[in-house]
Amino acid sequence: MxxxxxVVDDMLLSRMILRAKLTxxxxxxxxxxxxAEALRLVAESVPDLILLDCNLPDTTGxxxxxxxxxDPKTRNVPIILFSADSARSTRLLxxxxxxxxxxxxxxxxxxxxxxxxxxxRASAFEQDYQARATPGLRHGLAEAVSLFRPDGRVTLVxxxxxxxxxxxxxxxxxxxxxxHDSCNVTDILAGKFGQRKPDxxxxxxxxxxxxxxxxxSELRARHATRxxxxxxxxQEDAKSQRAMALDLGAEEVLSLPLDxxxxxxxxxxxxxxxxxxxxxxxxxxVELDLAxxxxxxxxxxxxxxxxxxxxxxxxxxxxPSLTYALLLIDLDNFKQVNDSFGHVxxxxxxxxAAARMRDAIGPKDLLAxxxxxxxxxxxxxxxxxxxxxxxxxxxxxxxxxxxxxxxxNYSLNITASIGVTVQQSAQSDAYINRLDQxxxxxxxxxxxxxxxxxxxxxxxxxxxxADAVADGAPLGTEVNHDCVVRCAxxxx
Amino acid sequence: MxxxxxVVDDMLLSRMILRAKLTxxxxxxxxxxxxAEALRLVAESVPDLILLDCNLPDTTGxxxxxxxxxDPKTRNVPIILFSADSARSTRLLxxxxxxxxxxxxxxxxxxxxxxxxxxxRASAFEQDYQARATPGLRHGLAEAVSLFRPDGRVTLVxxxxxxxxxxxxxxxxxxxxxxHDSCNVTDILAGKFGQRKPDxxxxxxxxxxxxxxxxxSELRARHATRxxxxxxxxQEDAKSQRAMALDLGAEEVLSLPLDxxxxxxxxxxxxxxxxxxxxxxxxxxVELDLAxxxxxxxxxxxxxxxxxxxxxxxxxxxxPSLTYALLLIDLDNFKQVNDSFGHVxxxxxxxxAAARMRDAIGPKDLLAxxxxxxxxxxxxxxxxxxxxxxxxxxxxxxxxxxxxxxxxNYSLNITASIGVTVQQSAQSDAYINRLDQxxxxxxxxxxxxxxxxxxxxxxxxxxxxADAVADGAPLGTEVNHDCVVRCAxxxx
Numbered sequence: 009m010x011x012x013x014x015v016v017d018d019m020l021l022s023r024m025i026l027r028a029k030l031t032x033x034x035x036x037x038x039x040x041x042x043x044a045e046a047l048r049l050v051a052e053s054v055p056d057l058i059l060l061d062c063n064l065p066d067t068t069g070x071x072x073x074x075x076x077x078x079d080p081k082t083r084n085v086p087i088i089l090f091s092a093d094s095a096r097s098t099r100l101l102x103x104x105x106x107x108x109x110x111x112x113x114x115x116x117x118x119x120x121x122x123x124x125x126x127x128x129r130a131s132a133f134e135q136d137y138q139a140r141a142t143p144g145l146r147h148g149l150a151e152a153v154s155l156f157r158p159d160g161r162v163t164l165v166x167x168x169x170x171x172x173x174x175x176x177x178x179x180x181x182x183x184x185x186x187x188h189d190s191c192n193v194t195d196i197l198a199g200k201f202g203q204r205k206p207d208x209x210x211x212x213x214x215x216x217x218x219x220x221x222x223x224x225s226e227l228r229a230r231h232a233t234r235x236x237x238x239x240x241x242x243q244e245d246a247k248s249q250r251a252m253a254l255d256l257g258a259e260e261v262l263s264l265p266l267d268x269x270x271x272x273x274x275x276x277x278x279x280x281x282x283x284x285x286x287x288x289x290x291x292x293x294v295e296l297d298l299a300x301x302x303x304x305x306x307x308x309x310x311x312x313x314x315x316x317x318x319x320x321x322x323x324x325x326x327x328p329s330l331t332y333a334l335l336l337i338d339l340d341n342f343k344q345v346n347d348s349f350g351h352v353x354x355x356x357x358x359x360x361a362a363a364r365m366r367d368a369i370g371p372k373d374l375l376a377x378x379x380x381x382x383x384x385x386x387x388x389x390x391x392x393x394x395x396x397x398x399x400x401x402x403x404x405x406x407x408x409x410x411x412x413x414x415x416x417n418y419s420l421n422i423t424a425s426i427g428v429t430v431q432q433s434a435q436s437d438a439y440i441n442r443l444d445q446x447x448x449x450x451x452x453x454x455x456x457x458x459x460x461x462x463x464x465x466x467x468x469x470x471x472x473x474a475d476a477v478a479d480g481a482p483l484g485t486e487v488n489h490d491c492v493v494r495c496a497x498x499x500x
Numbered sequence: 501m502x503x504x505x506x507v508v509d510d511m512l513l514s515r516m517i518l519r520a521k522l523t524x525x526x527x528x529x530x531x532x533x534x535x536a537e538a539l540r541l542v543a544e545s546v547p548d549l550i551l552l553d554c555n556l557p558d559t560t561g562x563x564x565x566x567x568x569x570x571d572p573k574t575r576n577v578p579i580i581l582f583s584a585d586s587a588r589s590t591r592l593l594x595x596x597x598x599x600x601x602x603x604x605x606x607x608x609x610x611x612x613x614x615x616x617x618x619x620x621r622a623s624a625f626e627q628d629y630q631a632r633a634t635p636g637l638r639h640g641l642a643e644a645v646s647l648f649r650p651d652g653r654v655t656l657v658x659x660x661x662x663x664x665x666x667x668x669x670x671x672x673x674x675x676x677x678x679x680h681d682s683c684n685v686t687d688i689l690a691g692k693f694g695q696r697k698p699d700x701x702x703x704x705x706x707x708x709x710x711x712x713x714x715x716x717s718e719l720r721a722r723h724a725t726r727x728x729x730x731x732x733x734x735q736e737d738a739k740s741q742r743a744m745a746l747d748l749g750a751e752e753v754l755s756l757p758l759d760x761x762x763x764x765x766x767x768x769x770x771x772x773x774x775x776x777x778x779x780x781x782x783x784x785x786v787e788l789d790l791a792x793x794x795x796x797x798x799x800x801x802x803x804x805x806x807x808x809x810x811x812x813x814x815x816x817x818x819x820p821s822l823t824y825a826l827l828l829i830d831l832d833n834f835k836q837v838n839d840s841f842g843h844v845x846x847x848x849x850x851x852x853a854a855a856r857m858r859d860a861i862g863p864k865d866l867l868a869x870x871x872x873x874x875x876x877x878x879x880x881x882x883x884x885x886x887x888x889x890x891x892x893x894x895x896x897x898x899x900x901x902x903x904x905x906x907x908x909n910y911s912l913n914i915t916a917s918i919g920v921t922v923q924q925s926a927q928s929d930a931y932i933n934r935l936d937q938x939x940x941x942x943x944x945x946x947x948x949x950x951x952x953x954x955x956x957x958x959x960x961x962x963x964x965x966a967d968a969v970a971d972g973a974p975l976g977t978e979v980n981h982d983c984v985v986r987c988a989x990x991x992x
Contacts, residue, residue: 010690011722033718034689056723122714129721197526198502222614225747226525229621230503231548255717256747296784299791303803304871311795343835347953350946351871379796379843380872454842461839 011128012036014055016046016072018065022113026059033121043067047075054082057127060107062091062098070105077106084134084284086127090115096267103273122251130259130281137288160279162239163206164190167214177264178212184268186210186275193219199232207279209233211240213264221249224256237278241266302377304355305362313376313384314446320388321445323433333395335385336427336453337365337402340465342381345420353413357422364405368398392430392470399426399468407466423466427457430472503620504528506547508538508564510557514605518551525613535559539567546573549619552599554583554590562597569598576626576776578619582607588759595765614743622751622773629780652771655698656682659706669756670704676760678702678767685711691724699771701725703732705756713741716748729770733758794869796847797854805868805876806938812880813937815925825887827877828919828945829857829894832957834873837912845905846873849914856897860890884922884962891918891960899958915958919949922964 040046062069076082089107102110164187239260300312346354374386410419429452456471532538554561568574581599594602656679719725731752792804838846866878902911921944948963
């Protein structure tokens with residue numbers, strides 16, 4: 009249950025010291041003294057984070073890091089490489105191999121601990137999305153990831169004054185295309201960006217001096233910037249702020265003078281991570297929308313239609329009652345289409361019929377696929393004349409033109425039968441169950457639909473319940489079975 | 501685009517000073533000098549946060565706050581009430597009226613600003629979920645919220661040493677049932693809770709002294725605790741830490757000596773907010789799962805089946821090819837059920853048939869509603885003998901018992917026709933399009949299904965494509981149309 013950290017180090021003493029520090033901070037540690045052991049432990053169970061020495065007796069930390077990055081199971085596990093060798097090339101190789109951070113021994117404890125925290129936080133955030141990955145979402149994700157390209161936009165955030173000590177560095181960084189544009193901190197806080205929303209905010213050293221380190225938390229709070237990862241540029245002597253910057257939510261801390269190549273590697277990794285998270289967010293949005301839609305026609309599905317209907321059949325006690333209409337539309341003899349031309353052809357007809365109905369309805373009306381070849385339309389504020397006109401319009405559009413099938417040269421004539429009912433919304437303080445009310449309305453329309461079918465198809469029939477009938481015909485008491493059905497001849 | 505803060509204060513000077521401070525921090529401000537004006541501005545457009553004076557010429561800030569909390573549009577807008585009156589009763593009334601925070605004038609600027617940040621951050625987080633609220637989700641939410649009851653569990657987090665100055669307070673708080681259990685900080689970090697996961701972590705004063713203030717960020721990073729809101733108890737003289745605690749992610753800061761009633765009000769508000777967010781998260785999870793399911797039968801839907809199938813028709817280049825089977829199952833003469841008994845009856849039959857199929861398949865098999873009364877089964881690793889046995893099993897189960905309808909005393913006999921095909925998965929380096937491959941397989945099963953229908957229904961037919969046929973019958977080249985179809989008599 010506690011976060012598990014794998015420590016890979018060939019020196020016993022060094023392993024023990026690291027373990028003591030991590031245990032004091034309540035992490036669970038596992039230890040490996042060489043690469044083979046490390047890989048074996050990872051295969052047994054994937055740790056939450058790996059602290060990995062560059063120098064190992066059987067291989068190098070870089071090699072292990074590269075291998076872990078190639079395996080889908082460990083691709084996103086945070087890895088911190090460390091080495092006694094302080095050569096610039098080692099550091100660059102570590103970042104290139106996919107390490108999230110590189111430390112020189114002896115390590116700065118406070119910064120190491122805040123680094124571990126920040127990496128675990130970012131990783132837990134991603135795992136949140138992964139955990140949501142229902143089977144459908146996993147497929148959506150694979151598609152969404154390919155939508156995002158790896159060219160990120162880094163925006164340098166400037167303060168009022170540029171410090172003499174950093175201006176050359178910034179100029180060099182600009183020349184090296186480390187950032188793509190720059191922006192004033194006040195504009196950023198106001199959500200005013202340049203041409204394009206940045207992928208990364210790179211805070212110039214003067215910014216935190218002018219606004220205080222809590223600016224990071226300010227950017228995390230603002231709507232416009234809260235999802236943009238922050239990298240902080242610090243003067244060489246401001247190292248004490250590094251840990252706090254990470255704890256406040258910055259993802260990366262860079263010290264001046266900037267190493268161009270290293271900075272580019274770090275920023276590129278940030279962009280990649282951001283795009284991964286954007287893709288997941290996008291996939292979830294798509295998936296959530298899909299949950300209320302029919303996948304074939306793109307219309308709302310039955311579940312959604314029923315929940316919308318439950319808002320319509322009943323109005324708040326203090327709001328006026330509304331007259332609404334419900335239409336049940338069924339394509340005639342549709343089974344024959346499937347049986348004679350196959351399901352692909354049947355689907356084409358459904359898609360085309362759905363499009364014609366979509367053209368017929370108004371912006372406030374609800375159109376849903378109710379099941380199979382049956383559709384449902386709700387007109388939230390319509391009387392019998394309007395409802396009948398709409399039903400007749402839909403019937404005529406569906407009959408209107410022949411349906412061309414893409415496979416073969418067939419062209420089909422399709423008609424629809426429609427059952428209509430018009431009701432008053434109930435007051436929500438009335439002693440009526442919402443679900444009973446929905447069932448009643450759908451049953452009335454369904455009954456009318458069956459009458460339309462049995463009297464010849466391609467026509468509209470109206471179903472009204474007993475108490476809505478004006479002409480005083482002798483009617484029974486059970487609303488459900490006592491419908492007055494009038495038939496309107498189709499096409500007349 | 502910048503966060504908009506409404507300042508309501510009857511004193512001109514006080515309004516101007518607040519505006520200057522907020523503008524300096526890059527917030528957009530609007531000003532109102534009385535309650536009527538405030539309500540008018542809110543009605544025009546809802547601000548991101550409201551700073552509200554208790555004393556207004558036409559009404560009281562408390563009254564305004566109460567009204568805003570009653571309106572669904574402003575129910576969750578952060579409100580900070582302030583007053584020159586330092587009476588305890590005023591503070592309690594403010595919190596009772598639904599204010600998120602109460603300040604005495606003159607206000608502590610640093611703390612005010614960090615309070616604004618932390619409230620905006622929490623509110624943006626909630627708005628994220630709201631923004632996801634597709635129509636379907638909004639309904640799911642309404643249901644989910646009702647699942648969570650307002651009794652939250654507050655766990656006091658203790659350090660090693662209890663400071664003399666605070667032990668009485670803690671005892672009093674315990675007696676007042678402000679917290680429900682207590683736990684050691686090391687256990688909390690290790691994810692070891694008492695009987696139940698806490699809803700709120702209340703950090704005792706010694707904890708931050710022993711572990712440093714970055715413990716807050718540590719708790720935000722750990723998997724077990726990252727979603728549990730944190731309230732911090734501070735010694736009276738540790739006020740300088742208040743702003744930082746909020747910036748690091750604490751939601752509430754309480755100073756000793758504790759006011760029992762105030763603490764309870766604040767913790768109750770935290771619990772309410774947490775449950776609201778839990779409910780949204782739950783609703784999203786439900787919704788995501790629904791996106792891959794058919795709402796009537798609860799089986800996977802067609803979209804999901806197709807995406808799973810796309811994994812099955814092709815295997816990685818270095819993995820062995822697998823033999824898989826696809827079954828298309830169609831209920832016979834189903835249209836008659838709908839036409840004669842109505843859609844409710846038709847749905848009952850579909851649900852019952854789905855349940856019988858679900859009982860037939862194995863844990864690794866995929867069963868989906870393919871559309872209308874048609875179902876699809878994929879056996880990811882099955883040869884012809886196994887596939888035929890499964891198809892026959894399903895056919896027999898569907899025919900097995902009569903289907904009783906809940907409405908009326910009818911009992912229906914239902915049968916199904918089944919088309920089966922067995923294929924080898926393609927290697928992913930083969931020059932074959934995945935979608936073409938899916939289409940081919942489904943077409944083969946569909947063709948077999950139509951043969952089963954046309955030769956008398958309630959039977960299983962096998963569709964094999966040309967190159968899979970052993971007996972060397974003269975066959976054309978177009979796989980799509982050259983199926984060897986063998987019919988197995990149903991029930992034999």
